[in-house]
Amino acid sequence: MVSDVRVSAPTEERHPGTSGIDTASALEIVTLMNEADRTVADAVAETLPELAALVDHAVAAIRAGGHVHYFGAGTSGRLAVLDAAELLPTFNAPEGLFVAHHAGGPAALLRAVENVEDDVDLGSADAGAVGPNDIAIGLTASGRTPYVRGALMCAREIGAHTGLITANPGSELAAYADSVLVADTGPEVLTGSTRLKAGTAQKLILNAFSTAVMIRLGRTWSNLMVDVVATNAKLRGRVLRILQEATGASDDAARSALEDADGQLKPALLSLLAGVPVVEAVRALALHGDSVASALAAVSSSSTTTSSPTSSLTPTPSASPTSSQSVSTGELS
Numbered sequence: 001m002v003s004d005v006r007v008s009a010p011t012e013e014r015h016p017g018t019s020g021i022d023t024a025s026a027l028e029i030v031t032l033m034n035e036a037d038r039t040v041a042d043a044v045a046e047t048l049p050e051l052a053a054l055v056d057h058a059v060a061a062i063r064a065g066g067h068v069h070y071f072g073a074g075t076s077g078r079l080a081v082l083d084a085a086e087l088l089p090t091f092n093a094p095e096g097l098f099v100a101h102h103a104g105g106p107a108a109l110l111r112a113v114e115n116v117e118d119d120v121d122l123g124s125a126d127a128g129a130v131g132p133n134d135i136a137i138g139l140t141a142s143g144r145t146p147y148v149r150g151a152l153m154c155a156r157e158i159g160a161h162t163g164l165i166t167a168n169p170g171s172e173l174a175a176y177a178d179s180v181l182v183a184d185t186g187p188e189v190l191t192g193s194t195r196l197k198a199g200t201a202q203k204l205i206l207n208a209f210s211t212a213v214m215i216r217l218g219r220t221w222s223n224l225m226v227d228v229v230a231t232n233a234k235l236r237g238r239v240l241r242i243l244q245e246a247t248g249a250s251d252d253a254a255r256s257a258l259e260d261a262d263g264q265l266k267p268a269l270l271s272l273l274a275g276v277p278v279v280e281a282v283r284a285l286a287l288h289g290d291s292v293a294s295a296l297a298a299v300s301s302s303s304t305t306t307s308s309p310t311s312s313l314t315p316t317p318s319a320s321p322t323s324s325q326s327v328s329t330g331e332l333s
Contacts, residue, residue: 143171
């Protein structure tokens with residue numbers, strides 16, 4: 001016998017202003033949607049203190065050798081996969097640093113797979129990949145998804161720090177989360193279609209969370225993406241532009257520094273900023289958690305203090321796990 005459940009959540013309520021949307025013109029429809037979308041940022045703003053605390057937990061976990069795991073079904077799971085996958089080209093994040101577990105695996109990305117989001121045991125099994133030093137974050141607009149419940153229960157038993165991102169202030173899964181982020185986006189333009197406002201809120205929160213983690217780990221310099229992976233002509237041009245914007249170097253000087261650094265932006269950047277050979281820049285980055293800001297401060301201090309040669313730089317805690325910790329960024333399970 002096929003079971004059913006009545007979900008009680010703001011996202012399941014009817015929007016009082018869109019009851020006539022089925023007879024509206026195209027312009028009226030998109031205007032209604034745009035007006036509704038304007039409320040999302042304010043709902044996300046209510047989560048910022050808890051979101052910042054979760055960022056700090058994640059940074060500490062990663063520096064201790066841990067990883068971040070996302071768990072979600074349907075739209076929530078797909079957004080998690082997208083966020084994890086984009087960290088590799090944007091920040092050169094080590095494989096496996098952020099892992100997205102989507103209920104039903106790859107097959108469920110393009111089409112719904114029956115009953116997988118209702119499978120508590122599947123969520124628990126997927127969370128078997130979580131370690132005690134990891135962060136496990138469940139995403140569910142309704143706040144009740146059984147797959148996410150199973151994952152959070154298992155992760156908490158393992159000893160991981162758990163988080164919940166939801167649109168339901170009365171979420172029953174809050175009991176399994178150490179960090180609870182509620183973006184109360186209210187009724188959807190189309191009743192129950194959480195790919196709309198609730199999904200947009202989740203995307204904004206994930207963007208802010210993972211970007212803030214990468215920034216805190218030293219994977220930017222100022223507001224520049226100095227860890228970007230140049231996998232195409234556009235990105236190779238961006239790398240060159242970033243180097244010139246950050247240093248004021250000529251096109252020829254920037255290209256020469258990149259060539260000396262085997263195309264790696266960070267050592268080329270530090271070399272030009274500090275006026276040191278690339279080999280010294282590479283060494284300073286290794287000693288200072290791959291952070292340009294930390295390495296630059298150390299090299300600059302060393303250059304003005306003759307009693308403190310570069311080789312005596314004091315290492316800072318690493319901001320990146322070693323390659324032996326890698327699995328697959330954006331891995332599906």
